[in-house]
Every structure is written in structure tokens, then in C-alpha cells.
Amino acid sequence: MFGKKVKTFPQGGIHPEDKKFSDHKQIVDLPLPATVYIPCSQHIGAPAVPVVQPGDKVLVGQLIAQRQGFISANVHSSVSGTVKKMVELPDPEGWKKPSFEIEVSGDEWLDGIDRSPELNMDITATPDEIRAKVTAAGIVGLGGATFPADIKLSIPPGKSAEFLIINGVECEPYLTSDHRLMLEKAEEIIVGIRIALKALGLKKALVGVEANTPDAIEQLKKFSNPYPEIEIVALKVWYPQGGERQLVKALTNREIPPPPRGLPIDVGCVVFNVATCFSIYEAVQKNKPLIDRVVTVTGDSVKDPSNFRVRIGTPIRALIDAAGGLPEDTAKVIRGSVMMGKAIPDISIPITKGAGGIVIIPENEAKRKQKQVCIRCAKCVSVCPLGMEPYLLMTLVEQGRLDEAELEKITNCCECGCCSFTCPSNRPLLDYIRYGKASVLQRMKARQQK
Amino acid sequence: MNQKPLIVSLSPHVFSGLSIEKSMYAVIIALVPALAVSVYVFGLGALYLTFLAVSSCIALEFVIQKYLMKVPVRALDGSAALTGMLLAFNLPANLPWWMVLIGSFVAIAVAKMSFGGLGNNIFNPALVGRVFLLISFPVAMTTWPKAFAYRCLSHVDGKTAATPLMTLKEGLLNGQTIEQISAKLPDYGQLFLGQIGGSLGEISAAALLLGGLFLLWKKIISWHIPVSMIGTVFVFSGILWLIDPLKYVHPLFHILSGGVMLGAIYMATDYVSSPMTHKGMLIYGCLIGALTVIIRVFGAYPEGVSFAILVMNAFVPLINRYCKPHRFGE
Structure with missing residues (x-):
């Protein structure tokens, strides 16, 4: 409404209250x-x-x-x-x-890993060398999907790509790890993007960043200035814009066909997260494999919400202790964040490559409210970013009508949770849809095998 | 450290905080300006009638849930109160109290609870109650108190008056032209502010629009149904007016008089009995608008909003079946 109109995806979506408590905290190395x-x-x-x-x-x-x-x-x-x-x-x-x-014991590094902080901007590796280095470094998509990055760096035969899409959208309400990384390591990320462009042989990279992180946008714009092939695009703050399908739609107005067949490459796009680009930079320019990542530890009652650079495998308990300890009223610990993250049963499990955040939920927000009848307010339909009808899918799954659920394209669901978030009757829409989706996928698989 | 077991649940872990109660009471709040205008125009009787309808609807829902259906009582979730309020808004302000009770009974017991209660009724309960009363007690239901009659002690002018739409219909039936009738019609300012005869809550377009803006701002309703319905009434009656301005009244008169505003903003947008997709809502709103004009201009009744909405309520399942949202990627 004010100032320049910023892009977003046109259908559905919500805006959960932003709670970026840790957006001013510099990334610190966890002991x-x-x-x-x-x-x-x-x-x-x-x-x-x-x-x-x-x-x-x-x-x-x-x-x-x-x-x-x-x-x-x-x-x-x-x-x-x-x-x-x-x-x-x-x-x-x-x-x-x-x-x-x-x-x-100690901190001895393998020979050949360049640990100096100097920026290395010259990309000498050939596309094949880049792919080999990324493969060797064990890099996966750090946005949460953890799809091996080396596969995405080679375009499958018969397909062609036009855009490299970089995901700087941190649409989950609590997380700030990508935001801090973009702010503090913008130059490295830009080099990473150039490496990916070179490996893919592409001429254009679109970096989508949400407008609530103007400092990151400014920083990226500053360092991408010499490279006209990299365009930083400010996007409206709108969940689930960090989803691949929504981001590609917002940046290119192209719609990825529905899963399980549809991939970004089908509309000429390759998508990487900003944190993945940073890891690609480290792997190719510094020979450093993926052994650490940035993790936000936050929550309403957390004493000291922080952004940590964490070695993979560190128990989640250590991160929580470093952020001021587990609060008294803790009822839930979420790996990821509140919209799509998973509540974990035990804080001794380790940080893995795909974990961008730890969110601690206090008791008063942990329990769901009593489910009421559907009043057909149509809010779930209007917030669904994929144009499905969650109220209908839930009813179909509840009644075991999986054939109809399949016809209603239940398998398209990206499990973003907008429907459950918005329901005034506290209906567990996504729970049923998830169950129905899994059942329908199983059936489809069984049919294929016949 | 001795830690209580952690709760494990599926995402999402945060919710909008919206509830049935909040939605329903927001609509009731949005109706307060219109009620205030009504009390100003018709006197305290309007408040009394509204209170009677609201309390009888809540009481009936309570009794039915507790003793007949034997389900958890949720009579105070705001839906019964809203039904009562909307029913009262559709009645003449001087209707006898026992007719109001019959209206409440038909609305809650017949149109809502017998279908299974909130969320399951096909037709808008308040409108079913209203139309039942209109057909059962046609004289009482079309005898409207005159605006500000409660202030006149002299009884010179009489206490009742026809609504602008009735004046128009009668005039046209007597072979008068619009020009001749318009002397008897209120001007647009009076129509907009509500200084006219009519049902309790429908008279002031301004107050209803104010409440509608509040609901849009709070995102309780979407713009699709009100805009498409009012737009269709305006365009359709506008076409007729352009064809023959002597026979057909100006479109502005159509949207400002009678129940168009109340119907478009508060009745047609009823969650339960309206379509689920934006495309469906637009079709639904347009068809209600078209039916309203057809009934008003070519039908026997001077006013057609209630009938139009009820007729279209019946088509909602069909609309839901054929109006699917745009499936992403197809």
C-alpha cells in the first residue's frame, strides 16, 4: 500500500505474526x-x-x-x-x-581446508570441477528439504533451464539464520551464486528476499552490483513464500506442475537457498565440506535468542543451554520453526544439515484448542496457496473416501499449514490431509507396481 | 535436569487465534450502528424487538442442544444471537411480540437445528424465519412504522407508512410514471441515512456500509459477495433505467432502498449458506442481484432480496461442485 509495490505469489497465503527476536544478534560460533x-x-x-x-x-x-x-x-x-x-x-x-x-578432542582440521577469512572471488574451477567439489563436500539443500545439491547443479538431459532462483525468503515467523547470513556473508553468497551460475551455464539469477529484511537486501544489492546477471528482488512478507513453488511463481510467474512429477526444472528454474549458496562457496573456494550451519535458537520465553554457527551433530541441548537454558515453562521444542517444523520428543538429538532453527514453545501456547464444527467460512480455501479445498479434503479423508480425495488432488499439498492456522473452528485440517496424502501416495505406488 | 516430557504434535504450531465466537460477535458489533439508527428512527421499540429476537433465539438453541440433541451446549457462541439480530433487522419495528417468537422458532428450530445446528443448515435461518412470517402474516409484516412516528403525539399523519419500494410498486401498478411517483419518494440523502420507513435494520445504507467496512477490515467477510451482488443490482436496474426511465427507477434508488445493503453485506455473506470459493461467491452474488431486480421489477412483491438469497442458498452445493479454485500448476 505504501511506497513501491513489491511482488508476491498471487494465490492464498497468510501472514503469521513476525517474532524475529534474534534478528539483531550476530552469528556466533557455538563452543x-x-x-x-x-x-x-x-x-x-x-x-x-x-x-x-x-x-x-x-x-x-x-x-x-x-x-x-x-x-x-x-x-x-x-x-x-x-x-x-x-x-x-x-x-x-x-x-x-x-x-x-x-x-x-581438540580442533584439528584436515589438510587442504582453507580456514582463512579472506574472500576468494576468482572462480577458477570448471563446471565439472564445481560439481565434483560440491558432491565431495556433501552439500544438501539447507532450506530444510535437504535434497543433494550436486544433482541440482547438473541439468538433466532433455530439460533446459533459464533462471537460477535463490531463496532468501525466510517466511517462518521466528527464524533469522538466513537473514543474518545474508547480512554478514553477502559477498560470499554472491560468489556462491556466481559459482552455481557457472556450473549450470545460466545467464540470470533472481534472488528473492522478503521486504522485512531491508538491511540484507541492501547488502546483497551492494555486492551484486558489478554482476548484472544477479538481480535482487524484494518480495512482500507473505507465508509460505519460502516454498519452492510459491517463490518461483512470485519471481517468474511460472507455475511448477504438481508433484510427484513436477520439479522447478520443468519451468526452466533451478532453486537454491542462500545458505546452500554460502556452503557452495565454502566448498568450491575454500575446500571446506559441509560441517557446520547457522541455527537460530529462539522462542517467546527464551532468555537470549541467538544465531549460532553450529557444528553438525551438536546435541540440541547444547544450543538451548547457550541461549540461556531451557525455560521453566517449556512444553514443546520445535526443530525448524512453528509453521512447518517438527516437535521433537528429546533435546539430546543432534543438529543435522537441514535444521535452520530451534523454537521453544511455552506451555500456554503448546496445546491445541477444542475442535469445533466446520462453519464453512471458506477461509481455508482462500488461504490455500495451491488452490485446494482443505475443508473438503478433511471430510473426504475422515470418511475414508480416498478415491475422491485423489481426484481432488490431495497429493499436491505442500503441508504449509495455512489452512490449520487460519481455521476459526480449530479443525486439524492439515493432520487429516497429511494422513490422506500419505495413503493416496501409497495407493498410487501400489497401482504402479501392478 | 528433571524435565517434563515434551509435547509432540504435528505442525503448524501457531494459530491465527480466530474463533467462531470472534467471527460472530464481530458481525454483531458491525450491526450496532444500524441498530442505533433504527432506535433513532423508530424509537425504543426497535431495541426491544431486537432484544426479544436475540434472547429467544439463544434460549431456543440452548433448550434444543441440551434437551433434544443432548450435545454440548454452545448457545452463546454468537451464532444464535446473530441469527436473532438479523431476524429482528428484517422485521417491521412494531411487529407484535408473539410473531417475533414464532419467527425465532422457525429460524432456530426449523431452519438451523433440525438440519444439525451450526454449519449444517442449507438456508439462512434468519431469512427462513422472516419469509415464514411474511407468508403467514402478510399484513402485519408489511405494515411499517413511519419514520419518527414515535415522536408525533398528534396522530395527524398516522403512524404507519409504505416503504419506498412499496410506494414505487403501487404507483407503477396504478399506471403512474416514475416522474409522478418520485414526488412521493424520499430523496437519496434520506435513503442513504435511513430516514425512511422499512424493516428495522435495513433503512440506513450508511450505517450498514460502515459495519461492512469494519468486517472487510477485520477480514471476517471477503468483498466478493457484497460487491458482485450490489454491482449486479446496479448494472441490471441501470440497463432497465436506460431503456425507459419513465417506467424503471434509477439504479441508485434500487441499491439504497429495501434490503439490498443488509442482504449483500450481512445475509448473503452468511458463512454456512454461501459458497466456498471466490469464483463461486462471485457467481452467487451476481445471481442474487439479478433475482432481486427481477422480483422487484417483474414480480408480485415490491422487495425480493430475501427470496433471492434463499433461492440461491439452494444452489450453493451445486456452485461448490463446479466452481473449484485455480489448482496451482495446472
């Missing part, structure tokens, strides 16, 4: 923990295969699990020390996954 737990599977795809044994000494950056198959990612030790044993640890979904327990 090394005594023990880290590094899962072999922190990405979408096949789990990596361990290449070190219990009892082995490892250095920071040393490969400890090797990727296997087409979609997979290497795992490196984030600390120096001794591999104690393999343990089964629950991942955020609750499934037990094999993990390394490594006792930390």
Missing part, C-alpha cells in the same frame, strides 16, 4: 561440545555408508560416510576426535537412524 552425534542420513535419498570404524581417530572435515547411489550425500566429521561407537538415533521424523558418536 565445541564434548560429544557429537552425526547421522549417516541427513538428506533425501540413500543413506551414506560408513567408512570409519569405532576407535578410529578423525579430523575436522574428514569423510566418515560415503554417498551411494544417484541421490545421496557424503557425510564428514565436524569435529576432531575418536569415533566411539555407532548408535541408533531418532531423526526428526522419529525413525531411528545409524549415527556416529564422536568424542571431541
